[in-house]
Amino acid sequence: MLTECKQPFLLSTKNRSVRAPMECASDGIAQQSCRGQIRPRVKITVGTRYLVAGGAMIRNNLIYIVTFVLTIFNGCQSTVPEFNSDRAFGFLEQQCDFGPRNPGSTGYYQCRDFLIGELQANADTVIQQHFQLTDPISGEEYQLTNLIGRFNPAAAKRLLLGAHWDTRPWADHDPDVTRRMEPILGANDGASGVAVLLELVRLMKLKPPPIGVEIVFFDGEDLGQSGDPRSYARGSLAFASDLPIPKPDEAIIIDMIGDADLSIPVERYSMQQNPTLVRELWGLARELDLPAFENRVANSIFDDHIPLWEQAQIPAVDLIDFFYPNRYMNFWHTHQDLPQNCSPVSLGQVGTLLTYYIYKDSG
Numbered sequence: 599m600l601t602e603c604k605q606p607f608l609l610s611t612k613n614r615s616v617r618a619p620m621e622c623a624s625d626g627i628a629q630q631s632c633r634g635q636i637r638p639r640v641k642i643t644v645g646t647r648y649l650v651a652g653g654a655m656i657r658n659n660l661i662y663i664v665t666f667v668l669t670i671f672n673g674c675q676s677t678v679p680e681f682n683s684d685r686a687f688g689f690l691e692q693q694c695d696f697g698p699r700n701p702g703s704t705g706y707y708q709c710r711d712f713l714i715g716e717l718q719a720n721a722d723t724v725i726q727q728h729f730q731l732t733d734p735i736s737g738e739e740y741q742l743t744n745l746i747g748r749f750n751p752a753a754a755k756r757l758l759l760g761a762h763w764d765t766r767p768w769a770d771h772d773p774d775v776t777r778r779m780e781p782i783l784g785a786n787d788g789a790s791g792v793a794v795l796l797e798l799v800r801l802m803k804l805k806p807p808p809i810g811v812e813i814v815f816f817d818g819e820d821l822g823q824s825g826d827p828r829s830y831a832r833g834s835l836a837f838a839s840d841l842p843i844p845k846p847d848e849a850i851i852i853d854m855i856g857d858a859d860l861s862i863p864v865e866r867y868s869m870q871q872n873p874t875l876v877r878e879l880w881g882l883a884r885e886l887d888l889p890a891f892e893n894r895v896a897n898s899i900f901d902d903h904i905p906l907w908e909q910a911q912i913p914a915v916d917l918i919d920f921f922y923p924n925r926y927m928n929f930w931h932t933h934q935d936l937p938q939n940c941s942p943v944s945l946g947q948v949g950t951l952l953t954y955y956i957y958k959d960s961g
C-alpha cells in the first residue's frame with residue numbers, strides 16, 4: 599500500500615516531500631539509485647539525538663519523540679508515489695517474452711490480451727479502438743487496435759500519456775542483410791514506453807491521480823517505410839482522426855526511453871507544438887536531478903505526437919532517445935533491440951518525471 603510507512607525519515611526536495619525506500623542508503627547529497635530506484639536530491643531533516651543531563655534530557659527526549667512521531671506522520675503522507683523502476687523493467691521483459699509483437703504475429707495477440715488485462719484490472723474505463731490499415735507495398739490488410747485506459751475522467755484537466763505497443767515487422771537497419779526481413783524484438787522500440795506506462799497504471803490504481811490521465815497504447819506506429827515518415831504513426835492518426843474520448847488538454851508520448859545510455863534532448867516538433875509543456879518537463883527533470891534530460895533542442899522525429907497535433911490540435915510532446923545506443927553505433931530497427939541493451943534506471947528516470955508531473959498538485 600502506498601500509505602504504508604516503513605521508514606522514519608522525512609526526506610524533502612525543494613518544495614515537496616518524499617519517503618526514502620528502506621533499502622536505500624541515503625547519503626543525502628545527490629541523486630540516488632538503489633535497486634534501480636530514482637530518488638530526487640534529498641536532505642534529511644530529522645534532528646540529531648544527543649544526551650544531556652536532568653530536565654534538559656527529558657525536554658530534549660520529548661522533543662525528539664515529537665519530531666519522530668511527526669516525521670512518521672509526514673512520511674506516511676507522501677504526496678507523490680514512488681515509481682518502481684525494477685517493476686517497470688519486469689513489464690519490459692514480460693512483453694519481450696511474448697516474442698516480436700508485429701501486427702498479426704502470435705506475440706502481438708498475446709501482448710494485446712495482456713495489456714487489456716492490465717488496463718481492465720486498474721483503469722476506471724477501458725476502450726478498444728479498432729481500425730484497419732492496408733500496406734501500400736505488399737497490399738497486406740492489418741486489423742489494428744489502440745487501447746485506452748482512463749483514470750479520473752471527470753477531472754477538469756486531462757493529460758494523455760501514450761506509447762506504441764506494436765513492434766516493427768522488419769530489421770531493416772540490421773548489419774546482417776540476410777536477417778532484415780525478420781521482425782525485431784523491440785525491447786526499446788515498443789516495450790520500453792509501454793513498460794513505464796504499465797507501472798504508472800499500477801500506481802494510479804493505488805493512488806488515483808489529481809488530474810485526468812488517459813493512457814493510450816497506440817498500435818501501428820512501426821509499419822512505416824524507411825524514407826517515408828508519414829507512413830509511420832498510424833495508430834495515433836486513427837485515434838486523432840476519430841477521438842474515442844473527449845479531447846485531452848495536452849499529451850506526452852514516450853518512445854525508445856529504455857536505452858541503457860539514455861539521452862533525451864528536446865525533440866524539435868515538440869518544442870513547436872507545446873513549448874510550455876517542454877519547459878515544465880525539462881524544468882522538473884532538472885529539479886529532480888534526472889541527467890538524461892538534456893537542455894538542448896535536437897532531431898525532428900515523425901512520431902505519435904505529430905498526428906495528435908495535426909488531426910486533433912492536442913499539443914503533444916515526444917520524449918525520445920533517437921540514438922540507440924549512441925551516435926556511433928546503431929541498435930534501432932536491428933536484432934540488437936534487446937532487454938540487455940536497456941536499463942531499469944533509464945525507465946526510472948522517465949517514470950519518475952511522469953509520476954511527479956501527474957501528482958505535483960496532489961494534496
Ligand code: 1BN
Nearest residue numbers: 787820827830853899900901
Ligand atoms: C520511432 C521508433 N519511430 C519509429 N520507430 C518513428 C520514426 C519515423 C523515426 C520515421 C524516424 C523516422
Ligand code: ZN
Nearest residue numbers: 766787820931
Ligand atoms: Zn521503430
